[in-house]
Amino acid sequence: MQLSLSELIAALPHAQVLGEPDVPITAIACDSRRAIPGSLFVAYRGVAVDGHDYVPRALENGAIAIVAERGLPGLEIPVVVVPDGREALAYLSAAWNGFPARHLRVIGVTGTDGKTTTCNLLHSILSAAGRRAGLVTTVNAVIGERVIDTGLHTTTPDSPDLQRYLAEMVEAGMEYAVLEATSHGLEQHRVTACDFDVAVVTNVTHEHLDIHGSLEAYQRAKATLFRYLTESYRKPGIPKVAVLNADDDSYRYLRPIPADQRWSYSVGGEGQVVARDVHRTPEETHFSVESPAGHFELRTVLPGVYNVSNILAATAAALALRLPIEAIQEGVWAVKGIIGRMERIEEGQDFLAIVDFAHTPHALERALETARTLTEGRVIAVFGCAGERDREKRAWMGEISGRLADITVMTAEDPRRESLEAILDEMARGAERAGAVEGQTYFRVPDRAAAIQFAVDLARPGDLVIACGKGHEQSMCYGTEETPWSEHKALRAALRRRLGPGHDS
Secondary structure, three states: OOEEHHHHHOOOOOOEEEOOOOOEEOEEEOOHHHOOOOEEEEOOEOOOOEHHHHHHHHHHOOOOEEEEOOOOOOOOOOEEEOOOHHHHHHHHHHHHOOOHHHHOEEEEEEOOOOHHHHHHHHHHHHHHOOOOEEEEOOOEEEEOOEEEEOOOOOOOOOHHHHHHHHHHHHHOOOOEEEEEOOHHHHHOOOOOOOOOOEEEEOOOOOOOHHHHOOHHHHHHHHHHHHHHHHHOOOOOOOOOEEEEEOOOOHHHHHOOOOOOEEEEEEEOOOOOEEEEEEEEOOOOEEEEEEEOOEEEEEEEOOOOHHHHHHHHHHHHHHHHOOOOHHHHHHHHHHOOOEOOEOEEOOOOOOOEEEEEOOOOHHHHHHHHHHHHHHOOOOEEEEEOOOOOOOOHHHHHHHHHHHHHOOEEEEOOOOOEOOOHHHHHHHHHHHHHHOOOOEOOOEEEOOOHHHHHHHHHHHOOOOOEEEEEOOOOOOEEEEOOEEEEOOHHHHHHHHHHHHHOHHHOO
């Protein structure tokens, strides 16, 4: 494949071209090691490194043009100066792939908690309605029968990968794309140029303040998805739709952002799509829905009132897309679970064992409240707090678990270059504020596998052990190294050891 530099830079909203733009480009790279002869190298300031420092290496590997955030004197090749290299990379990737989002109806889902679940629910509803839909979440990408792992840690794929997935969806004949839009993905322009038609929010609570600096900045990052509605490419006859959570504070500052249509949802409150008469059992939840399309019933095996809210978000989006009620009912019921989200692990034990991704204060609180409804025994919680991330939540999460769990086991969760001991100290202070006592109702077990084993060994018949924070992730970060990790394997191994040699694999 080959495009001229002038064709590519025509996609950029802001660019100053220095040099002759009519050169043929054979590839786009933002990693100098992946530059090849004829490639366009995009340099930007990253979190840990500055891509401009790697321009010489990219040139050695054959790059024949550069996109940069500043001028690069002395180069005899074209240099395109842009205000934001990440933003430029997204538009260039879209242009390179033929602007695939313009050939799809694109639904973006953002929020602190519940994004992956809501995306999967909406994808299931679209499938039940007979619509061909692709899916990209922090867990995987689904394109027809293909399922692609999207990474070790939870964030939106980089823009070149995301645009490639969208192009593959178009090639496979998809009509819709459902995309999970994390705050990192929005802030770092990973979902820029995705030309969204529907924007959905689950909730916006305290998280990622290490990246965004303040709750207000985090809220602005989430609002970016909704601003994209009116700023992005308009597809003929396709309205721009905002789906808002009337129960969440985000409704206050997202509602004024322009959209062709606004849909709101609520659990028992005021909105266009409202859940009434919610009845929960350990096996399932059912409730009635009031909506502009009429009243109907929904059933789900997904536990917790928070999943009722996630279902309403997907339902409101589906109604905005004019999907039939029967498809909503079928699609919601078809979702039997999401990997790493309140996922039960069974090895024949006489107590419940659950893996959940809860890694924010709000999510941990909801997970433990839901766990309480699933057992009449004790709730034993295992979790940690990430290093080099939002420090404010550590004591807060310790306090939540100290209040809601019968036993708290504090452990590692990607400590990175921080002292794990110091992280555990901060968590312990919060637990003690809630009245927890070390050695009785809370414990520190730094090694995560040992912590899970410790919790499993404490469990009595009828108890519930819940391991929170890692969910579907495939690695643990110590220092700067990613070490393979599976919460599922660790919990299964602990259960088998507890049950004895006959269960050991």
